[in-house]
Amino acid sequence: xxNNFIKKIDEAIISQIIEGDSSTYDEILKEExxxxxxxxxxxxxxxxxxxxxxxxxxxxxxDTDLLEKASALLQNAITKNIDKPxxxxxxxxxxxxxxxxxxNLDSLGIDEIKEIIKDQNLLELLEQLENDQK
Amino acid sequence: xxxxxxxVASFDEKRKAIQEVYTPEFYAxxxxxxxxxxxxxxxxxxxxxxxxxxxxxxxxxxxxxEAFFKDGGRNWYPEKFPDFRMQxxxxxxxxxxxxxxxxxxxxxxxxEILENDIEMSFDDSDYQSLLSICHDELTAMGATDYExxxxxxxxxxxxxxxxxxxxxxxxxxxxxNIKKRLDRKLPYIKEKLKVLNYEK
Numbered sequence: 001x002x003n004n005f006i007k008k009i010d011e012a013i014i015s016q017i018i019e020g021d022s023s024t025y026d027e028i029l030k031e032e033x034x035x036x037x038x039x040x041x042x043x044x045x046x047x048x049x050x051x052x053x054x055x056x057x058x059x060x061x062x063d064t065d066l067l068e069k070a071s072a073l074l075q076n077a078i079t080k081n082i083d084k085p086x087x088x089x090x091x092x093x094x095x096x097x098x099x100x101x102x103x104n105l106d107s108l109g110i111d112e113i114k115e116i117i118k119d120q121n122l123l124e125l126l127e128q129l130e131n132d133q134k
Numbered sequence: 135x136x137x138x139x140x141x142v143a144s145f146d147e148k149r150k151a152i153q154e155v156y157t158p159e160f161y162a163x164x165x166x167x168x169x170x171x172x173x174x175x176x177x178x179x180x181x182x183x184x185x186x187x188x189x190x191x192x193x194x195x196x197x198x199x200e201a202f203f204k205d206g207g208r209n210w211y212p213e214k215f216p217d218f219r220m221q222x223x224x225x226x227x228x229x230x231x232x233x234x235x236x237x238x239x240x241x242x243x244x245x246e247i248l249e250n251d252i253e254m255s256f257d258d259s260d261y262q263s264l265l266s267i268c269h270d271e272l273t274a275m276g277a278t279d280y281e282x283x284x285x286x287x288x289x290x291x292x293x294x295x296x297x298x299x300x301x302x303x304x305x306x307x308x309x310x311n312i313k314k315r316l317d318r319k320l321p322y323i324k325e326k327l328k329v330l331n332y333e334k
Contacts, residue, residue: 001260002327005268005290009324012289014223016317017163024317025166031318032173039169040162042182046192047161054156054199058149061203065145 066122071113073129078105084132092116143210143218148202151210151218156199160219164195167223168230174321176234189233198226264327265290271326272319280304281316288313289320 016024026036077085089105093116108116117125143151168191172178178186185191199222201208208225215221269282277285283302287293293301299309 001264002330005264006324006327008290008292009320009327011292012317013320013324014220017160017167017223018217018219020159022163022166023314024320025163025170027314027318028170028173028321029166032179034169039165039182043162043165043192044158046165046195047158050161050192050196050199051156054152054196054203057200058152058203061205062145062149064205 063122066126067114067118070117070122070126070129071110073126073133074113074117075108075110077129077133078108082132085129088128089113089116092120140211141213143212145203147212148210148218152199152202155217155219155222161195164223164226165191168194168226170321171227171230172234174325175231176238178234187237189237194229194233195226198222198229201225201229267327267330268323271323272316275319275322277316277319278312280312281319284309284312284316288316 013024016022029036029039074085074089078089086105096116169180169182172180172186172191180186180191182191198208202210202222202225210218210221212218215224265286268285272282272285280302284298287298287301295306295309295313299306302309304312
């Protein structure tokens with residue numbers, strides 16, 4: 001019961017922020033002797049720095065995620081001998097320095113597949129692979 | 135995607151959502167939320183130049199956001215929190231509590247109850263006791279009769295502003311002003327309730 005009351009109060013406080021109204025916090029902070037402008041200026045400076053870093057961080061995580069998915073799909077395609085992806089992988093190997101290194105597709109591990117495809121357009125590749133395996 | 139039978143957002147859904155909600159205004163709100171929380175829950179008056187014992191609010195905010203994009207990191211449960219910002223605030227509360235409890239070795243409940251709560255129904259006798267405690271605290275903080283009148287329907291029963299305006303016979307504008315005064319007292323009421331030796 002007590003938690004239910006606390007929950008309701010929490011919801012009321014948080015819903016103000018979601019509605020874009022921070023006046024309650026501003027008043028509380030002013031009463032506690034804080035300078036709202038100073039806080040907002042400091043927060044803005046940190047937001048600029050962090051939003052830039054976050055963008056890079058998310059892109060890197062996204063690429064890692066795409067590489068994982070595409071490599072897994074390619075490995076599956078090799079196992080099932082699905083024509084298009086296997087040909088694609090062969091052409092990638094034939095057209096670069098991996099030619100000698102990877103002669104036998106069946107023996108390719110997931111890390112080796114990642115190494116071969118890492119510089120390709122992973123989003124397009126993933127879409128193509130998902131279509132090929134339908 | 136499902137986890138523990140709850141729907142969780144995919145990486146891409148979180149990525150799209152953060153692009154929409156991560157604004158300078160929201161960041162400033164998170165910053166204010168954290169400072170207010172440090173004050174009301176832990177009694178710490180935060181200094182943004184010095185931090186608190188090496189703990190910086192901006193680090194806690196940044197870590198919270200990044201955790202949603204780490205492999206095996208935080209989940210977003212869109213059914214529970216349709217607005218991603220709610221999930222972020224809940225997560226930030228958790229990070230603040232964990233960080234400060236580690237530092238102060240002080241146990242506190244967190245806003246996480248919103249994430250983990252089990253719906254509880256109101257029992258009449260407990261309800262009246264808690265309401266009375268809230269009213270007493272509000273009175274002690276100098277709440278007006280209108281603020282006291284508004285607490286139950288607005289905060290506990292979640293009535294809409296227009297309905298309240300009609301019910302109390304006051305204009306929307308007047309209601310907004312009363313509501314704002316009441317809102318400022320809520321974090322303190324919440325903390326009073328939390329330390330209350332009332333387990334029902």
